[in-house]
Amino acid sequence: MFKKILFLGLVAIAVSCSKSENTTTKSNEGSQIDQKVDSVLALMTIKEKIGQMVQYNGSWDLTGPPSNVGDKEKAERVKRGEVGSMLNVVSVKATREAQKLAVENSRLKIPLIFGYDVIHGYKTIFPIPLGESASWDMELIKKSAEIAAKETSAAGVHWT
Structure with a gap:
């Protein structure tokens, strides 16, 4: 239960960071989104749910100790849906390549968030x-x- 709440919190943060549009929406749109989130959560394994809370740092702009996980292993984890976001990946080419790994290879096709x-x-x-x-x-x-x-x-x- 705690992991579900934590995942939903992460999704809520991501949604709140997006540019808001017209606030007059149909009342059933919210329930459709809730249903989609619930259906994706129901399909996810525990490892995938935990993976959505994993955040990797780009290799060129380290502000802390370097990770012992190499770029090849990071790519494999992205492909398996075990990474939810990445920091300091800042070119369109680099974000597109990482996003392609996530969306084309992961089981549930959940895109990455870049910060x-x-x-x-x-x-x-x-x-x-x-x-x-x-x-x-x-x-x-x-x-x-x-x-x-x-x-x-x-x-x-x-x-x-």
Whole structure:
């Protein structure tokens, strides 16, 4: 039960990070999504459920101790549906290759989520948020965040 709640929490976080659209939706859309989530959860093995909580780091931007798992083993785990997300994989080519491994090879075809820490810009670098806040220019702060989001999204990253 705890693992189901944890998995649903992960799904809720991923959904809440996506761009929201019109809030006036049909009441049955929510129940359809719930039914789909429940059906996928029912099909998943315990190993696959745990795998959705596994997050690997890209090999080029380590902020902690390097993993003892090599790239070949990481790819095999992605193919088996034992990885849910990856950090610091930032080119369209790299995210597409990893996504292809997950969607074309895993049993349930669950896509990966890619994340990167974009605290003050991606390709265009802006001041850190503390510096921006000292400007009191809310429109400029919003614009810098929009630019960072567009650049990051264009690189294949879903979540910052």
